[in-house]
Amino acid sequence: MTPLRQPPFTVLSGPEVAEQIEGSRPELVTVVRRAYLAHAAERSSLPHSSFLRFAGRERDRIIALPGFLDDDDPVAGIKWISSFPGNREHGLARASAVLLLNDMATGYPQACMEASIVSATRTAASAVLGAEALVGDRRAARIGFIGTGLIAGHVHRFLRDLGWRTDGYLLHDVDPRAAHRFAERALADGVPAATVLDDGDAVLSAADLVVLATVASTPHLTRPESLEHRPVVLHLSLRDLAPDLVLRSQNITDDTDHAVRERTSLHLTEQQVGHRRFVDGTLADVIEGRLVRDPDRPVLFSPFGLGVLDLAVGRWVHRRVVADGGGHTVPDFFAQTS
Numbered sequence: 001m002t003p004l005r006q007p008p009f010t011v012l013s014g015p016e017v018a019e020q021i022e023g024s025r026p027e028l029v030t031v032v033r034r035a036y037l038a039h040a041a042e043r044s045s046l047p048h049s050s051f052l053r054f055a056g057r058e059r060d061r062i063i064a065l066p067g068f069l070d071d072d073d074p075v076a077g078i079k080w081i082s083s084f085p086g087n088r089e090h091g092l093a094r095a096s097a098v099l100l101l102n103d104m105a106t107g108y109p110q111a112c113m114e115a116s117i118v119s120a121t122r123t124a125a126s127a128v129l130g131a132e133a134l135v136g137d138r139r140a141a142r143i144g145f146i147g148t149g150l151i152a153g154h155v156h157r158f159l160r161d162l163g164w165r166t167d168g169y170l171l172h173d174v175d176p177r178a179a180h181r182f183a184e185r186a187l188a189d190g191v192p193a194a195t196v197l198d199d200g201d202a203v204l205s206a207a208d209l210v211v212l213a214t215v216a217s218t219p220h221l222t223r224p225e226s227l228e229h230r231p232v233v234l235h236l237s238l239r240d241l242a243p244d245l246v247l248r249s250q251n252i253t254d255d256t257d258h259a260v261r262e263r264t265s266l267h268l269t270e271q272q273v274g275h276r277r278f279v280d281g282t283l284a285d286v287i288e289g290r291l292v293r294d295p296d297r298p299v300l301f302s303p304f305g306l307g308v309l310d311l312a313v314g315r316w317v318h319r320r321v322v323a324d325g326g327g328h329t330v331p332d333f334f335a336q337t338s
């Protein structure tokens with residue numbers, strides 16, 4: 001029997017994480033794709049994420065996402081991510097996060113990393129994976145963004161690095177300065193045109209591929225006619241679309257049990273109609289050919305955000321940083337318990 005050894009405990013900073021991710025986005029889409037397929041093949045354990053909310057502070061929350069990914073190099077862990085939207089008024093990011101990875105031989109935590117970048121990266125990777133599977137190509141004449149904050153920026157960088165082609169972006173944000181800043185960055189990155197519109201419905205009704213990345217807690221896109229041209233909508237912020245729009249669309253999730261809860265648009269729709277038969281399947285179903293896009297309806301991809309994706313990206317980052325001799329190993333972190 002090989003004796004078990006306590007693993008080193010390593011702390012990875014945000015810049016170390018970001019350095020690995022920059023330049024590797026196409027590979028990270030593959031990492032996320034594999035994690036989705038392992039999850040679909042039941043090679044994972046994924047309790048519902050747990051939402052911690054605070055009385056009298058409607059907008060603030062902290063979410064715990066534990067998980068286990070049982071693939072060729074099993075990993076368990078937990079992401080602990082907070083959302084305090086008021087931070088932005090003080091020049092701070094809305095979301096902050098850590099990811100803990102556990103060694104599967106001893107159960108010991110072996111890495112603690114800054115995880116806002118891991119989280120945004122896996123979210124944007126799943127968005128572009130969904131876009132490609134549902135559009136069937138890396139081209140959309142007009143790409144719309146409603147909500148042009150951090151996540152939208154990461155989606156743009158994935159589209160850029162994967163070589164998506166477009167005639168231009170249509171942008172809307174309740175804070176027009178955010179939309180104009182986004183437009184400038186997109187143009188500097190070679191997007192041929194970027195137009196800021198003062199109405200979310202105008203973006204939804206004119207773009208072929210639409211990214212929803214707001215912080216809306218209740219539906220604000222309520223006009224079914226905005227979907228008449230049958231776009232592909234990446235509903236990352238999950239709570240923007242009224243049930244009427246959900247019901248006239250083909251609905252794809254990452255995991256339906258996870259996505260139809262916590263006051264998402266899918267959850268509100270279930271509460272309205274008393275069932276969830278309007279959900280057609282998952283992205284893994286589309287990737288593996290069990291479900292095809294219905295050309296006669298708009299399609300909504302509503303990924304709840306699975307903890308196994310954070311684990312897959314976090315494990316990839318951890319390996320790369322350690323292989324490069326980075327990270328800060330804390331020698332006496334664990335109490336001696338032998």
Ligand SMILES: NC(=O)c1ccc[n+]([C@@H]2O[C@H](COP(=O)([O-])OP(=O)(O)OC[C@H]3O[C@@H](n4cnc5c(N)ncnc54)[C@H](O)[C@@H]3O)[C@@H](O)[C@H]2O)c1
Binds near residue numbers: 088094123152173
């Ligand atoms: N599904 C997932 O896996 C997943 C993962 C991470 C984040 N998210 C969600 O993505 C969303 C965006 O996150 P972020 O980090 O980019 O936030 P952010 O605060 O950086 O940006 C949000 C932007 O949306 C704008 N906005 C708010 N309400 C709006 C509205 N009604 N219409 C238009 N614009 C509006 C804000 O002004 C801001 O610019 C959040 O809702 C977050 O919960 C989803």
